[in-house]
Amino acid sequence: MAPKSTNPVLGTRALNRATLERQLLLRRDGRSAKDAVAHLLGLQAQNVKPPYFQLAARLDGFVPGDLSALMAGRETGRLVTMRSTLHTHTADDCFTLRPLVQAARERELKLFREGLTGVDLDRLTAYSRELVEERPRPVKELREALLTCWPDADPLALTVAARCLLPLVQTTPRGLWGRSGQVTLTTAEHWFGRPALQVPAPDATVLRYLGAFGPASVKDMQTWSGLTRLRDAFERLRPRLSVFQDENGVELFDLPDAPRPDENTPAPPRFLPEFDNLLLSHADRARIVPPAYRGRASHGNVAHRVLLVDGFLAGIWRLTETGDRAVLTVESFGKLSRRQGTEVSEEGERLLATMTSATSYDIRYGSLTRG
Secondary structure, X not given: OXXXXXXXXXXXXXXXXXXXXXXXXXXXXXXXXXXXHHHOOOEEOOOOOHHHHHHHXXXXXXXXXXXXXXXXXXOEEEEEOHHHOEEEEEHHHHOOHHHHOHHHHHHHHHHHOHHHOOOOHHHHHHHHHHHHHXXXXXXXXXXXXXXXXXXXXXXXXXXXXXXXXXXXXXOOOOOOOOXXXXXXXXXXXXXXXXXXXXXXXXXXHHHHHHHHHOXXXXXXXXXXXXXXXXXXXXXXXXXXXXXXXXXXXXEEEEOOOOOOOOOOOOOOOEEEOOOOHHHOOOOOHHHOOOHHHOOOOEEOOEEOEEEEEOOEEEEEEEEEEEOOEEEEEEEEOOOOOHHHHHHHHHHHHHHHHHHOOOOEEEEEEXXXXXX
């Protein structure tokens, strides 16, 4: 029988407050949008607007133009990285995080092997690079060009292969606030004017992950990154880390000097967009999602915009804009106290003032007593 661990126990509320502190959600932070994107190791960006709402919930004085200017100035970019999903990263992280997860992206191609029968992947990589570095290409144009070489291949498989084999950035105006544009691709090297880097060891990213999402287990980081076999990196770093355990006995690692606030530290309400990494970056989401509300942040493949109250998932919300009028609809999973309702309304007013151009707005409330 294995000896009982003597590591200090961190309860759910303690983990909640520590994670919120790292995620800049206990109080709005004064750092720049670029520094926040770097600290958070990127912003989930499957849709255009969520990165902006993620920063609005975290930064003092943020306005959408702050991130939009970074995108336009090529200081940040959108490309597929962790969990095979689109993220907004700093230019530096496009060259560090994408190589780190490259092997996982290439393993995805096993799912499309039938559609790639007879396709020389080295040739596909070289030709795709030639096409998108000649000029940024819309997805449809890239697919049609690849089909001229491999007419019997599955069209979707060809474009997935290009995306997996190359670090393809979505070029602006796609991703800019208030602008529209089709998905147009080029390589990170071409877009940012830098050479590719060698695949880094994961150790530095482990430390950064703990700084943004810790305390956390090996499985937590594997959930965040989509990588496997990270145990060796944690073991190499163990002498430099503090070690805890959660209430279920799962071993948790953390940076020794990282903040771990008291579990009774106030946590103000926050409106988070769909796909916020706060809810996607741990194997055990109980530190943010109460057991009674598990699965209610999404419906099938559709993720909801979520409301945090006292640091935990407490409801969902939606925003509609018609002309100069905006309506924020808040649906809570349980009854809010009077004080909580007041704080939610104040946070909602801030959201509307920051993230819409409406001259008039309304906040409406409902409840969702069943999942």
